[in-house]
Amino acid sequence: MTNLKKLSIIVFSGDFDKLTAAFTLATGAAAVGYEVNLFFTFWGLDAIKQKQGRAFIGKDWLTKLFGFMMGGTRVAPVSRLNFFGASGNIFRSLMKKNNVATLEELIDAAKVLGINMYACEMAMHILGLEKKDFIQEVKDVLGVATFLELSEGGRTLFI
Amino acid sequence: MANHTLDITNEHCPMTFVKTKIKLAQIAKGDTLEVLLKEGEPLNNVPKSTSEQGFEVLRTEQVEGTTWKVIIKK
Numbered sequence: 685m686t687n688l689k690k691l692s693i694i695v696f697s698g699d700f701d702k703l704t705a706a707f708t709l710a711t712g713a714a715a716v717g718y719e720v721n722l723f724f725t726f727w728g729l730d731a732i733k734q735k736q737g738r739a740f741i742g743k744d745w746l747t748k749l750f751g752f753m754m755g756g757t758r759v760a761p762v763s764r765l766n767f768f769g770a771s772g773n774i775f776r777s778l779m780k781k782n783n784v785a786t787l788e789e790l791i792d793a794a795k796v797l798g799i800n801m802y803a804c805e806m807a808m809h810i811l812g813l814e815k816k817d818f819i820q821e822v823k824d825v826l827g828v829a830t831f832l833e834l835s836e837g838g839r840t841l842f843i
Numbered sequence: 844m845a846n847h848t849l850d851i852t853n854e855h856c857p858m859t860f861v862k863t864k865i866k867l868a869q870i871a872k873g874d875t876l877e878v879l880l881k882e883g884e885p886l887n888n889v890p891k892s893t894s895e896q897g898f899e900v901l902r903t904e905q906v907e908g909t910t911w912k913v914i915i916k917k
Contacts, residue, residue: 712860785857796865797861
């Protein structure tokens with residue numbers, strides 16, 4: 685009998701620090717032999733957009749405005765002590781200085797490690813996003829039922 | 844003498860594991876990899892997790908101070 689280790693993370697937050705935590709756990713788990721599933725929903729979808737940085741991605745003026753305001757990982761806010769957006773860059777420089785992987789390096793590692801990435805169909809619908817708006821590593825667009833099937837038998841986290 | 848070397852003494856979690864895993868994926872089956880790493884989390888877990896994934900840990904030895912080397916065969 686195979687003893688498959690599996691970690692599934694629901695990536696809800698688009699905050700810089702929470703995304704860093706999600707990708708740290710995901711890449712670390714994949715590197716020690718876990719099968720890893722990342723299910724991106726709501727603000728988390730911002731991390732897997734193909735066009736990083738501020739871009740008017742969406743279906744109508746309201747979703748386009750949301751897309752622009754969210755603006756991708758480079759401008760992702762920190763969940764505490766954000767200092768009007770300055771904290772992300774402060775953290776980035778601290779991470780570089782202390783030789784800790786930055787969020788972008790972790791996302792690149794996740795791609796290389798072949799971590800399974802999925803996007804939430806419902807949140808995409810609300811935010812006016814399509815599969816083509818995401819990086820090509822996003823395998824599929826899913827709902828709750830398929831996520832539960834994929835995560836069954838492993839550990840699940842919500843970040 | 845190992846076929847490949849990897850220095851992760853300046854890396855932190857999770858990049859210690861990530862870089863080892865990626866390097867092991869790149870080398871040929873039968874080749875050996877010498878990993879330089881620090882005591883603590885990397886030394887405790889890199890040999891353990893690689894052997895759990897079916898690689899053979901041939902040797903673990905102290906280089907100097909807190910630096911160790913682990914020889915892994917793919």
